[in-house]
Amino acid sequence: MSPNAAAWLLAFVCLVLAFPVSAHAGWPEHPVKLIVTFPPGSANDAAARIFADGLSKKWGKPVVVEDRPGAEGTIGVGAFVASQDDHTLLYTVAGSVTVAPLLIDHLTYDVDRDLVPVAATTAIVLTLAVTNDLPIRSIPDLINVVRSNPGTYAWASGPSLPRYVFAAFLKRNDLVMNFVSYRDASQPQADLGEGRIQVLVTSLAASSSPVQSGKAHFLAVINPTRAAALPELQTARELGHPELEIDGLAGFFAGTVMSTELRNRIAADVAAVCQEPEARRKLEAAGHNVLGGTTGELKAGIAQQRAWLNEVTRIIDVKNAQ
Structure with missing residues (x-):
């Protein structure tokens, strides 16, 4: 190998070492x-x-x-x-x-x-919604109405976290409500609108229909931060109830x-x-x-x-x- 060729090869090797090609530069190779x-x-x-x-x-x-x-x-x-x-x-x-x-x-x-x-x-976004059939305009109102009528009212929730948080909220406040389980995510908001359940704790998307029709309203967002889609609706923590947060x-x-x-x-x-x-x-x-x-x-x-x-x-x- 000539001196010039050796010099070019050495320069090329140094360049590769200085700027290594990622093993994933061609990723993804397929869908x-x-x-x-x-x-x-x-x-x-x-x-x-x-x-x-x-x-x-x-x-x-x-x-x-x-x-x-x-x-x-x-x-x-x-x-x-x-x-x-x-x-x-x-x-x-x-x-x-x-x-x-x-x-x-x-x-x-x-x-x-x-x-x-x-x-x-x-x-x-997770929300706490209540029927307009009851005189509830705040979380303290909800506590007072349920406490005055133990076992009278029903609630439903989205799966998993919303259910556990609200069940713990009821237990903390010594409140008794009847939990209703659903297989169809569209049915709870229909029942909230018709007053067959009184409280629904679930996603904004799964609770907005009865609110938009004027048959229910939101009491709070239960996320740590307010909803981009509902910036005026306060969080449960802002309203003094961090135990509802998830x-x-x-x-x-x-x-x-x-x-x-x-x-x-x-x-x-x-x-x-x-x-x-x-x-x-x-x-x-x-x-x-x-x-x-x-x-x-x-x-x-x-x-x-x-x-x-x-x-x-x-x-x-x-x-x-x-």
Whole structure:
């Protein structure tokens, strides 16, 4: 090899070492599967599809949503853990990590080992709504009316966290109401509007119909922050009832096969979608508060939710919440 050729080769090697090519520069190589633990048409499914659309545009490959709802999210999570690779992601709520182990004795996976937080996306807005048939205009009014008529009135809720928080609220205040369970998410708001139940604790999207028709009204947002879609409605904490607070945190999770470098890249892209004005508009209109899209935010939210649940489980049995 001539001296000039050797010099050029040495320069090339130095250049490669100085600017290494990422092992994931060509990722994704084919469509990305996004397993979603919610049914089609639900608020969180809608959010997942908004993010899937935004990410597919960034990645130049389709992000295919696969809905696997049921069993507190464990069906979808189980499917994700069983089939994960570096082209499969999970979209679910923090409750899949915090609540599921409290309800199901023998999970087929370990939430801390098998689910790696990637990025927070949104917090679904959760509300406390009451019928207009009763003279209730505040949380103290609600306490007084229910206390004066123990066992007379009925309530319903969204699954999991809203139910546990309100059941604990009743227990704290020595109140007796009848819990009504539903399989169809549309029926509770219809019954609230017709006065067949008096209180509904669920997402904004699943409780707005009777409010819009003038048959019910909101007492509070039970998230830590106000709703972007209802900025004038105060939070339960602002109204002096932090015991009603919980958050509907959702986000992306990866499997252990995915490298830290790739997870960080995905988180950055999720954060970018969170900042897109059109995506934010759609998410807020669907009843979400948009978050920052960071890994730290998702981890912190999970830790906070576990702290809330530790308090709740000291008051009620979550497996038999009434």
